[in-house]
Amino acid sequence: MGEYYLGEESPGDVLALICFKLGDEQYALNIADIREVLRSPQITHVPQMPEFVLGIINMRGNIIPLFDLGMKFGFGKGSFHQKTKVIVVDVPEGQISFVADDLLDNIKVERSSIAPAPSTGVKINKECVAGTIKIEARMITILDLNGVYELILEDIRDLDH
Amino acid sequence: MEKQQDAIQRFLKGTDSPLNKLEEKFLEMAQDLRANGRVPEDDLKEICRILRALNTAASEAGLKKIAGLTQHWEELLRHAWEHSVVFDRKLADLFGSALEALEHLVSGLRLQGQESADITILLEDIKAFTQKDSDKNKKSISATGIDETYLGVYLDETEQNIASFNHDLLVLEKNPVEPTLINNLFRVIHTVKGSSAMMNMAEVQEIAHEMENILVIARENQRASPEMFPLLFFGIDVISRIVFSLRHKTAATTDTVSLIEKLKSYAKSDQKENKKNPPAKTATSLASFIRIDTQKLDTLMNLSGELVIIRAQYEGLVKQLRQEVSREKEFAQVLTALKSNFLALLRELDECIGTKPDPQTKYILKEAENLRVYLERLQEAAGQSRLATGLRRIDETTSVLGKTASYIQSTVMQARMVPIGGVFSRFNRIVRDIAKELGKDVSFVLEGAETELDRNLSDGIAEPLIHMVRNAISHGIEDTDTRAKAGKPARGTITLRAFHQGNNVYIEVEDDGRGINPQLLAENALQKKLVTETQVSRMTDKEKMDLIFLPGFSTASQVTGISGRGVGMNAVRSMLSAIHGTIDAHSVIGEKTTFILKIPLTLAIIKALLIAVGDDVYALPLESVKEIMSVTEEMIIRNNGQFNIKLREQLRLRELKDVLHSRLTSQKVNNIKRVVIVADSTGEAGILVDQLIQETEVVIKPLPRHFAHVKGITGVTILGDGRLALILDPKIILAK
Numbered sequence: 001m002g003e004y005y006l007g008e009e010s011p012g013d014v015l016a017l018i019c020f021k022l023g024d025e026q027y028a029l030n031i032a033d034i035r036e037v038l039r040s041p042q043i044t045h046v047p048q049m050p051e052f053v054l055g056i057i058n059m060r061g062n063i064i065p066l067f068d069l070g071m072k073f074g075f076g077k078g079s080f081h082q083k084t085k086v087i088v089v090d091v092p093e094g095q096i097s098f099v100a101d102d103l104l105d106n107i108k109v110e111r112s113s114i115a116p117a118p119s120t121g122v123k124i125n126k127e128c129v130a131g132t133i134k135i136e137a138r139m140i141t142i143l144d145l146n147g148v149y150e151l152i153l154e155d156i157r158d159l160d161h
Numbered sequence: 162m163e164k165q166q167d168a169i170q171r172f173l174k175g176t177d178s179p180l181n182k183l184e185e186k187f188l189e190m191a192q193d194l195r196a197n198g199r200v201p202e203d204d205l206k207e208i209c210r211i212l213r214a215l216n217t218a219a220s221e222a223g224l225k226k227i228a229g230l231t232q233h234w235e236e237l238l239r240h241a242w243e244h245s246v247v248f249d250r251k252l253a254d255l256f257g258s259a260l261e262a263l264e265h266l267v268s269g270l271r272l273q274g275q276e277s278a279d280i281t282i283l284l285e286d287i288k289a290f291t292q293k294d295s296d297k298n299k300k301s302i303s304a305t306g307i308d309e310t311y312l313g314v315y316l317d318e319t320e321q322n323i324a325s326f327n328h329d330l331l332v333l334e335k336n337p338v339e340p341t342l343i344n345n346l347f348r349v350i351h352t353v354k355g356s357s358a359m360m361n362m363a364e365v366q367e368i369a370h371e372m373e374n375i376l377v378i379a380r381e382n383q384r385a386s387p388e389m390f391p392l393l394f395f396g397i398d399v400i401s402r403i404v405f406s407l408r409h410k411t412a413a414t415t416d417t418v419s420l421i422e423k424l425k426s427y428a429k430s431d432q433k434e435n436k437k438n439p440p441a442k443t444a445t446s447l448a449s450f451i452r453i454d455t456q457k458l459d460t461l462m463n464l465s466g467e468l469v470i471i472r473a474q475y476e477g478l479v480k481q482l483r484q485e486v487s488r489e490k491e492f493a494q495v496l497t498a499l500k501s502n503f504l505a506l507l508r509e510l511d512e513c514i515g516t517k518p519d520p521q522t523k524y525i526l527k528e529a530e531n532l533r534v535y536l537e538r539l540q541e542a543a544g545q546s547r548l549a550t551g552l553r554r555i556d557e558t559t560s561v562l563g564k565t566a567s568y569i570q571s572t573v574m575q576a577r578m579v580p581i582g583g584v585f586s587r588f589n590r591i592v593r594d595i596a597k598e599l600g601k602d603v604s605f606v607l608e609g610a611e612t613e614l615d616r617n618l619s620d621g622i623a624e625p626l627i628h629m630v631r632n633a634i635s636h637g638i639e640d641t642d643t644r645a646k647a648g649k650p651a652r653g654t655i656t657l658r659a660f661h662q663g664n665n666v667y668i669e670v671e672d673d674g675r676g677i678n679p680q681l682l683a684e685n686a687l688q689k690k691l692v693t694e695t696q697v698s699r700m701t702d703k704e705k706m707d708l709i710f711l712p713g714f715s716t717a718s719q720v721t722g723i724s725g726r727g728v729g730m731n732a733v734r735s736m737l738s739a740i741h742g743t744i745d746a747h748s749v750i751g752e753k754t755t756f757i758l759k760i761p762l763t764l765a766i767i768k769a770l771l772i773a774v775g776d777d778v779y780a781l782p783l784e785s786v787k788e789i790m791s792v793t794e795e796m797i798i799r800n801n802g803q804f805n806i807k808l809r810e811q812l813r814l815r816e817l818k819d820v821l822h823s824r825l826t827s828q829k830v831n832n833i834k835r836v837v838i839v840a841d842s843t844g845e846a847g848i849l850v851d852q853l854i855q856e857t858e859v860v861i862k863p864l865p866r867h868f869a870h871v872k873g874i875t876g877v878t879i880l881g882d883g884r885l886a887l888i889l890d891p892k893i894i895l896a897k
Binding site: 042044045046047048049053056057058060061062063064065093094096152153156 | 462463464466467777818821822823862863864865866867868870871872873874877879883884885886887
């Protein structure tokens with residue numbers, strides 16, 4: 001806990017991240033964007049939606065859409081296993097959630113150590129990447145939540161026509 | 162001052178329903194009057210009862226104007242009925258004005274925290290009316306001025322009140338800051354005052370009134386000062402003496418005048434003191450008290466639902482633990498059996514060995530003895546488990562938790578849902594006023610007042626409805642002559658109708674007036690250059706009707722002060738779209754006009770049938786379910802992807818996954834299938850389901866907006882176990 005407070009004391013320099021896996025790759029999101037991590041919620045399928053829209057889940061009475069982000073990024077349809085987690089994040093219109101193949105750790109990084117998204121080597125859409133960071137042997141892609149959400153909305157908006 | 166505010170709050174909280182009730186009764190009276198020329202006595206009594214209750218509440222809250230108004234009002238009605246005054250137009254108007262004044266006072270109180278309206282003229286009018294009639298009817302009153310028939314009841318009641326007043330006053334003298342006692346005393350003396358007024362006992366009434374004033378001071382100061390007690394005791398003694406003399410038909414010899422003077426002077430001197438430091442303004446604190454952010458209610462609602470689910474999970478855990486406990490019991494039994502077997506074995510061993518064991522056997526015997534000790538300890542430990550008792554307690558606690566959770570849930574739900582009647586009942590008055598203003602004869606019909614909708618929605622619809630009702634009366638309903646010529650009943654009818662259909666509340670505003678001619682609307686729109694001629698030429702009648710909702714369609718209201726047909730219809734449409742509602746106009750020329758408002762429910766409860774198809778559970782609104790039948794596979798005729806049932810060839814049978822274009826829903830292969838038959842005015846269709854789960858009330862929640870385009874799903878609901886069920890729109894099943 002103390003580490004987060006440290007972050008607040010110098011808010012510009014240090015970023016607290018939560019790391020997780022999509023497929024075999026490591027990703028991270030700003031801890032401030034994450035509302036909650038759920039173990040294995042019951043998923044209710046909603047018809048007429050693209051395949052990466054897994055359905056809706058119930059988080060204490062809030063109905064939240066659940067997406068297969070890995071599938072959206074082109075990693076293929078995910079599968080549910082023991083380590084699967086559902087990450088609930090805040091977006092401007094409320095909350096959405098997506099499936100992570102494993103929840104890793106919380107890390108705290110200097111902003112200066114974050115590299116901008118490289119033009120090659122990152123497997124996902126550039127708009128969704130806020131930067132990358134290398135910690136020892138780990139290569140972590142930090143997601144830009146707004147970009148990710150835009151990508152999701154794009155597909156859903158197309159359905160209106 | 163705090164006390165006073167609380168009292169006002171309490172008063173305001175309690176006034177809505179009596180106010181509405183008064184309006185209703187008044188309208189009923191007016192209708193009875195027109196129909197039968199008289200008003201049923203029961204109605205008058207009922208009104209008097211309401212007024213009395215309001216009067217008591219107002220007096221307790223120290224609201225002098227409201228108390229005065231309700232008191233005079235009640236007297237007016239009592240006079241009317243005791244002296245068989247014809248309940249004529251004049252009386253009705255007085256009643257109407259009183260109602261209006263009361264509403265003004267209450268709304269002033271709500272908004273500014275004080276009784277702002279001036280009612281002196283009205284009170285004068287009422288007094289004049291009662292005075293005149295009692296002069297006329299003096300002969301019917303007995304010589305003493307007291308109505309003999311109710312005297313017995315009055316005396317019994319008052320003697321009781323005197324006793325209780327004396328008792329409370331004595332206790333108060335010992336503890337002069339006890340607020341409940343002061344309130345009790347006030348209530349009692351107020352009752353005495355009221356019933357004495359009814360019995361024409363002016364002296365008692367006046368004494369009680371002055372005593373009441375003293376108690377008001379006590380309440381305001383939050384304590385009874387020592388000088389008050391002799392006055393109050395003296396006052397109640399005098400009343401007691403008067404009552405005694407009445408009971409025993411002896412002459413009362415008390416000097417009431419000087420007593421009243423004394424009481425009055427006390428109240429006055431205190432008032433002067435109070436004037437010096439006027440009470441602080443209380444408006445802001447009054448206004449913030451009642452309103453609750455609906456979002457908070459939403460959150461509360463979600464959380465309480467969650468509590469119910471948590472309870473279900475606890476129940477599951479208890480069940481698991483119980484199995485654990487019964488396994489433990491089995492274990493203990495096995496242990497017991499094991500021990501007795503072992504002991505038997507030991508005995509046999511002893512006998513075999515005889516008295517002289519060799520060292521080897523000795524060693525075995527020693528080890529066996531050790532084993533026996535361990536076994537005993539084990540058995541003891543197993544027998545001592547408290548798990549079973551603890552479990553029973555958890556079980557009990559869980560059930561209490563469940564009950565509390567359900568109670569919270571239903572209370573929160575109730576806090577949000579209000580019957581639309583609350584909005585509708587205002588319209589009795591509105592219709593009457595507008596009709597009076599325009600000199601039209603209109604009766605008003607309410608249907609579906611019990612239809613419930615979200616409180617914030619009910620606030621949102623009042624204003625558009627008022628617009629439409631105004632329009633209907635001023636432009637829809639013809640004058641009496643025109644109606645007579647058209648062969649219609651002289652009196653026009655405005656109907657407000659509410660009902661649930663699907664997950665919407667429908668509200669219809671209907672008048673049986675001249676109707677709207679779509680052609681005329683089109684011409685009007687052309688004149689105002691809102692549309693072009695080519696556009697009009699391509700329009701259907703329905704589209705022409707819709708022109709009424711165009712902005713700038715009519716400006717008549719600015720001229721006449723009363724809305725013109727179409728005025729505000731654009732405003733109405735935008736007000737409705739603010740709450741995601743829609744409006745449509747339908748008309749039969751010369752017969753009627755109906756405006757249909759459709760309001761979706763952000764939060765509403767419907768009865769639904771839960772059905773399972775594949776792994777998913779769906780909720781189907783029960784009102785659309787016509788029939789449920791079982792069919793075997795052989796009874797289903799499959800024909801190019803079309804299903805039918807033998808013997809009911811006209812019934813279209815569908816599978817949910819086709820209806821919803823769903824990828825996942827695969828139905829189980831069962832020989833016997835259930836068919837739920839859904840129907841509305843356009844026809845019927847059957848849907849194949851795997852399982853009927855139950856009929857239940859479900860809370861409708863909207864799907865997240867990401868799913869806005871999904872057809873056939875109107876919402877989602879949370880089931881008892883926390884799972885979600887999509888709510889089906891029956892229309893999509895019926896769609897061809």
